[in-house]
Amino acid sequence: MIVAEHLGKRFDDFWAVSDFHLRVAAGEVVAVLGPNGAGKTTTVRMLASLLRPTRGQALVAGFDTATQGLKVRRHVGVLTEQHGLYTRMPAYEYLEVFGKIYGLEGDLLARRIAHWMDYFGLWDFRTWRIGTYSKGMRQKLALARALLHEPPVLLLDEPTSAMDPESARLVREAIRGLRSQDRAILLCTHNLYEAEVLADRIAIMQAGRVVAVGTPQALKDRWLGPPVFAVMLDRPVARPLPAFPPAVEVVRAEGRTLEIRSPHWERDNAAVVAALVAAGYGVLQVAEVPRSLEQVYLKVMAHEQA
């Protein structure tokens, strides 16, 4: 659905995006993370056929962004970083105008407006002028605008910024729902939690290029090493420890908790448990120590800066 091959965009002598290489399949959510100025917005603008790439090529919904701009824009829903709403307009009328621009008419248009306004809890406020809406309501309205024509590809730039937790949750649920409808979704965000809970894969951008990409787990494995597992025992750990497989590293042994790490954890964890049981320990629980995406992100950034 989205195929970007070494996209680059130069403004005068400055490369805002130097190498963006990514594929997003139908039914997949890919989150793009990166600091301000990393080139996320420029990338979204290239994919939405608003900016012509200086180099590289991108196909969105099967159309070339450089030569088939109109078709690309007809098949993408874009939530821009700034919602860009007309504050003097009533919300319903606003969606009506944009629906017509996207070629919707009559009953179909009315149904779609009613559906999305109702979904985001805006129906009761449809006659209100947008200027009277709260920040969260505006963001939801902007999202409704992007979804009105039910596009197969969604480019969402900071979809939950300025939203209260309840509204943000609603938007996240909407994004999950859209993914299940086989849409390709590219999500640019600074919210690492959001990226982790929504995205199938994550791409980290720095200085105009993608420096890391993969599933959240793969990124953690690559940047933080193999997962750490905490083994809860029935009594405090005593030295010396039983013999574990050679690849197993003991990260911490304190009280009744033993933390271990192995690149072959799928195989070694069972051997560790067996060794502990053989040594007379009762194993109460084995659980992965949670590692956040934030740790990965900071590590990638530090690596890039170094």
Added chain:
Amino acid sequence: MNRHEWKRWWEGTLLITRREVRDQLRDWRIVLPIVGLTLFFPLLMNATAKAMVNFVARYGADIVAERLFPFLMMVVGFFPASISLVVALESFAGERERRTMEPLLVAPLTDAQLYVGKLLAVLFLPLTVSYVGVGVYVLGLHLVTGWWPSAILLGMVFLLTTVQAVMMVSAAVVISTQATSVRAANLLASLVIVPVALLLQGESVMMFYQHYGVLWATAAAVLLVAVLTSRMGLAHFNRENLLGREVDILNIRWMWGVFWKAFRGEAAGVRAWYGEVWQDVKSLGWLMVVAFALMGGAVALGVWLAKDIPAQALSAPSPMEFRATLRSGTLGGLTVVGWRGSLFVWWHNIRAMLLAAVGAGFTFGVLGILIPLLPYGLIGGALAVFARSGLFSPWTAFAVMVLPHGVVEIPATALFVAATLRLGASLASPAPGESLGAFWLRAWARWWRIFLGVVVPLMAVAAVLEANLTPLIVSRYLLH
């Protein structure tokens, strides 16, 4: 585009127009002046006209009142139309500043649809108010004084108002694409307001003199500039330009760098530079043909316009008078002969060309072409009068009075006109993917290369000939 696509194109475009007009009508800051200018302003002008009529009638100067009515009609039409400039800046730069443009840019509409839709929206209310205002004024004045404008006059006022509004709005779009805020756009708007104010003053004078022919010509010229500005606005109103520029600071060093790089080119020395300039001159190609044709046209126009000048009005200077002039080297207190005369003639010509170039910058080259053509119109007129007066054969007069220095000056002027034509054309159709500032600086640098490198030296040679050789030949062949 087939009929169906054409229909869809307009549907999309008019959606933008309707939305904007509706939005404008929701803004009391626009509605209030609209009501005022539609109803109160024309009635105020009616009262002014009536008071003026009564005043001048006491002194028997009825003609003043008679000329005042059409003038005030023009004013009543222009004021609301001028609001279109403010609305345009708000619509283009304002939308950009508030970031409301981006949802439109991601919509499946072409740049041209967005541009035309917005252009129509911006023009709709001010022009409607303008037309209604003129209607109210005319009706009110008719009821009070019985005066009724001719259909031609009314048509001219409507045309002038419309083309001026289109020109201002298109210029505002160009400005807005170069400004990231309404404040910056307002500051830049003086580039539109000052020329339009001068134009309006000129039109007012013509209106008082009842030189309607000049006003029609003005309307045609403004229409031409409006078309060129609209073309330029369309070229600049594109997603790449609108989203590519986030900062607008005046960077003199950068400006000079761009200009100098384009002016100097790749040349390492003067010789190589002249090689590049020569390529530039050769690239003018058919524009030189157009320039010669325009100059020929100016001569022909001069001949035609001179048909009403009575031949008896001419008197040739006596040979003694002319020789005295040659001896003293002065004419009307100015040194026109000899080396000082050469300098005077050269500077006079260069000054006129520089003035024309400044005008060219505002008018897409139109003024830059008209000013150098003026002397050729005069030459045509003079030759025609010579012919009718029987003083000299026009061919002899041309060969003796013009050709000795014209051999150099005519090609130099043609070169100037051709370079200015190219400058004007390039200002109206900038290169895609390049900022307006950079493009203009390069276009001007290219013009200056030809002007400084070729035109100025040629005009110096022509001036030396004009002040030293031509008078001798005139004295030798015409005064004996």
